[in-house]
Amino acid sequence: MKIEEKRIRANGLEHHVITWNPDGATTLVCAHGFLDVGFSFDRFARALCQRSPGLRVVSFDWRGHGETEWIGAGGYYHFPDYVLDLDALLPQISGGEKVHLLGHSMGGTAVTMFSGVRSERLSSLTLVEGLGPPAYKLERAPSKVRSWLNSVAKQRTENDAHPKTRTMEDCVARMKLQHRALDDELAHFLVEKSTREIDGQRQWSFDPMHRTTAPMPFRIEIFGAFLSRIKVPTLCVFGEKGFRLPDERDRFDALTDGTFVEIEDVGHMVHWFKPDALAEAWLRFAAQDG
Numbered sequence: 526m527k528i529e530e531k532r533i534r535a536n537g538l539e540h541h542v543i544t545w546n547p548d549g550a551t552t553l554v555c556a557h558g559f560l561d562v563g564f565s566f567d568r569f570a571r572a573l574c575q576r577s578p579g580l581r582v583v584s585f586d587w588r589g590h591g592e593t594e595w596i597g598a599g600g601y602y603h604f605p606d607y608v609l610d611l612d613a614l615l616p617q618i619s620g621g622e623k624v625h626l627l628g629h630s631m632g633g634t635a636v637t638m639f640s641g642v643r644s645e646r647l648s649s650l651t652l653v654e655g656l657g658p659p660a661y662k663l664e665r666a667p668s669k670v671r672s673w674l675n676s677v678a679k680q681r682t683e684n685d686a687h688p689k690t691r692t693m694e695d696c697v698a699r700m701k702l703q704h705r706a707l708d709d710e711l712a713h714f715l716v717e718k719s720t721r722e723i724d725g726q727r728q729w730s731f732d733p734m735h736r737t738t739a740p741m742p743f744r745i746e747i748f749g750a751f752l753s754r755i756k757v758p759t760l761c762v763f764g765e766k767g768f769r770l771p772d773e774r775d776r777f778d779a780l781t782d783g784t785f786v787e788i789e790d791v792g793h794m795v796h797w798f799k800p801d802a803l804a805e806a807w808l809r810f811a812a813q814d815g
Contacts, residue, residue, distance in 0.1 A: 526545060526546060526571055526574060526575075527545075527546060527547060527548070528543065528544065528545055529543070529544045529547045530542070530543050530544075531544075533585075533614060533617050533618070535610055535613035535614035535617060536609050536610045536612075536613040536614070538588055538593060538594040538596075538610065539593065539594045540585050540586065540588075540593045540594075540610070540614055541563065541585060541586040541591055541592035541593045542563070542583065542584075542585045542614075542618065543563050543564060543583065543584050543585065544581060544582070544583045545567075545570040545571065545573075545574055545581070545582040545583075546570075546574040546578070546580065546581050546582065547581060548581070549574070549578070549579050549580045549581030549582075550579050550581070551577075551579055551580050551581065551625070552580075552581045552582075552583060552618070552619060552622070552624040552625065553573070553580060553581070553582050553583070553624065553625040553626075553627060553807075554583045554584070554585075554615065554618060554619075554624050554625070554626050554627065555569070555570070555582065555583070555584040555627045555628075555629075555632075555796075556584070556585070556587070556611070556626070556627065556628040556629070556632030556633075556635060556636050557584065557586070557587065557590070557629055557630075557631075557632050558628075558629045558630030558631040558632050558633070558654075558655075559630060559631040559735070560590065560719075560731050560735060561590070561629070561630075561632075561719075562586050562590055562591035562592075562715075562718050562719050562730075563584035563585045563586045563591060564584070564591070564714075564715075564718035565715060565718070565796065565797060566582070566584045566796055567714070568711070568796070568797070568800035569582075569796040569800040569803055569804055570582035570584070571800075572800045572801050572803075572804035573804045573807065573808070576804060576805075576808055577808060583618050585614065585618075587607055587610070587632070587635075588602065588606065588607065588610055589602055589731060589732035589734065589735060590730070590731050590732075590735075591718065591719065591730055591731075592730065595732040595734075596732070596734070601677075601734065602732075602734065602735065602739075603739075603740075603741070604634060604635055604638060604741075605638070607635040608635055608638045608639050611635065611636070611639050612639065612643065615646060616646075619646070623646060623647055623648045624646070624647060624648060625647070625648050625649045625650075625651070625811065626639075626640065626647050626649070626650050626651070627650075627651040627652075627653065627807070628650075628651070628652055628653070628655045629653040629654060629655055629795070629796060630653070630654050630655055630768075630793065632655065633652040633653060633654065633655015633656065633657075634655060634657050634658070634748070636650065636652070636655070637650075637652065637655065637656075637657070637748065637751050637752060637755070638748075638751050640751075640755045640757065640759075641750070641751030641752065641753075641754040641755050642751075642754070644754070644755055644756035644757050645756075647757045648757065649757050649758045649759070649760070649810070649811065650755060650757055650758070650759045650760070651759070651760040651761075651762065651807060651810070652759065652760070652761050652762070653762045653795050653796060653803065654762070654763060654764060654767045654768055654793050654795060655761075656752075656761060656770065656773060656776045656777065657743060657745070657748045657770075657776065658743045659743070659770060660743060660744070660745045660772065661742035661743045661744065662742070663742065663744070665742060666741075666742045669738070669739075669740060669741070669742050670740050672738045673737060673738050673739065673740035674740075676736070676737035676738045677734070677737050679737075680733060680734060680736060680737050689728075690723050690724065690726035690727060690728045691726060691727055691728075692726055692727065693713070693716060693717075693720075693726075693727055695727075696716045696719075696720055696727050696729075697709075697712045697713055697716050700712050700715060700716055700719075704794060704797070706792075706798055707797070711797065715797075719731075745772065745776070748776070749776065749779045752776060752779035752780055753779045753780070753781065755780060755781065756781070757782070758782045758783075758784070758810070758813075759780050759782060759783045759784070760783075760784045760786065760806070760807065760810040761777055761780075761783055761784065761785050761786070762786045762787075762788060762795060762803060762806060762807075763785075763786070763787045763788070763795075764787075764788055764791040764792050764793055764794075764795045764799075765787055765788065765789045765790055765791060766790070766791060766792040767791070767792050767793045767795070768792075768793050784810055784813075786806045786810075788802045788803065788806065789802075
């Protein structure tokens with residue numbers, strides 16, 4: 526299968542963009558989650574394009590992830606920053622045409638915010654384990670900001686602020702420790718795409734600032750307002766063993782045109798471990814919506 530990689534400058538940052546089957550007429554843009562990379566959709570993209578040769582699948586690395594630039598001095602990774610990046614990046618990917626948009630986990634939260642104010646640019650939206658994090662009590666907001674200040678100060682002053690280099694085998698072992706279902710082939714592929722080579726060893730490519738705690742508490746009232754303003758058909762996919770929320774159905778019900786799908790025997794990383802099932806679910810959804 527033909528795969529293209531390019532660099533696109535958007536919102537002042539150079540973004541790494543990957544395209545599977547670049548000659549396809551219909552475009553699906555996939556947005557990865559926290560500390561993941563665009564190439565993690567590889568098996569899913571291949572499964573889609575094999576089943577639907579007219580489909581073009583595009584993914585990218587969010588700011589501070591993979592091969593996309595890190596933010597400069599004094600910057601941070603707030604959700605509105607991701608939305609602003611996407612607002613500048615998507616027209617360059619789409620050529621001004623409507624696209625299907627998919628977000629996983631953190632990427633799902635970001636694309637929900639985007640879709641709530643930019644639905645006219647989309648044909649559909651898919652949220653894979655992407656209905657936002659758990660709700661946060663408002664009275665804990667000052668403590669969260671204090672933790673953020675302390676963690677950023679620590680990250681900036683420690684001598685080992687940048688990740689140490691490790692062997693490929695060490696990186697694979699760390700990834701498999703966090704995701705025990707990973708097979709060797711996928712683990713090596715993900716490590717290769719999530720690290721950079723330095724003096725014969727590997728270093729994680731994400732900005733160490735991601736190790737800090739976020740300052741703003743997640744508020745379901747705000748997120749629900751974005752969900753309710755999405756004006757395109759929306760597919761919500763959950764792993765049977767994924768990060769399920771007690772108010773999951775309430776969040777889903779905020780959508781005006783939602784489809785709920787649960788994929789059996791898989792956790793949070795649905796696109797890693799069940800790419801074929803996810804591809805089939807998406808194609809059924811896309812066919813229903815014309």
